[in-house]
Amino acid sequence: MEILSAVSPCSYVPRCLLVKGNANQAPSKLKHVEQVKIPHFKNMFPPLVAAFVASSPICNTPATAQSVDIQRGATLFGQACIGCHDGGGNIIQPGATLFTKDLERNGVVTEDDIYRITYYGKGRMPGFGESCTPRGQCTFGPRLKEDEIKLLAEFVKLQADQGWPNVASNGD
Numbered sequence: 315m316e317i318l319s320a321v322s323p324c325s326y327v328p329r330c331l332l333v334k335g336n337a338n339q340a341p342s343k344l345k346h347v348e349q350v351k352i353p354h355f356k357n358m359f360p361p362l363v364a365a366f367v368a369s370s371p372i373c374n375t376p377a378t379a380q381s382v383d384i385q386r387g388a389t390l391f392g393q394a395c396i397g398c399h400d401g402g403g404n405i406i407q408p409g410a411t412l413f414t415k416d417l418e419r420n421g422v423v424t425e426d427d428i429y430r431i432t433y434y435g436k437g438r439m440p441g442f443g444e445s446c447t448p449r450g451q452c453t454f455g456p457r458l459k460e461d462e463i464k465l466l467a468e469f470v471k472l473q474a475d476q477g478w479p480n481v482a483s484n485g486d
Contacts, residue, residue: 387469390462394442394455395470402478406438414474429467432458 391399398405402412410420422428435441435451443463446452458466473479 383465384469384472387465387472390458390466391469394458395466398439402473410437410439412470412474413478417474425464425467425471428470429463432463432466432470433460 399412404411404416410416417423417428422431431439431441433441433443434446435453440446440453441451442453442458444457444459446457
């Protein structure tokens with residue numbers, strides 16, 4: 315029966331001799347000797363460092379976080395706002411669109427302004443905040459959490475600044 319036996323401790327040397335033959339044979343009578351390369355720790359170091367860096371907070375850049383927030387904002391917009399503000403427009407009040415020119419004309423310049431209107435409502439637009447009052451000014455539908463309204467405000471401001479390029483009309 316042929317078996318493989320190590321001539322030297324493989325974990326500490328760059329190469330290891332693997333010997334094919336009977337384990338009871340003297341080394342001079344062994345049939346075949348193979349050299350097998352064993353990877354060193356130094357060869358594994360660059361991939362380990364790369365894996366560590368890739369999973370560290372260093373690689374979680376603001377750009378990555380911002381793109382996730384934009385996606386979440388777009389999702390919230392699609393759930394709560396698109397019924398009236400499809401593509402940044404306004405089907406209830408045409409002069410109160412979410413385009414920069416209308417926002418500025420109506421005194422809405424910052425994300426905070428958009429947040430306040432989304433939370434408490436203004437004119438014909440109902441508020442969506444959890445603590446919105448009075449009841450008649452607030453939506454009768456599901457309320458949004460403060461962090462969701464903040465994401466919506468960031469998303470609306472970004473889209474307004476870019477002319478609403480990232481929201482497709484649903485064709486209604």
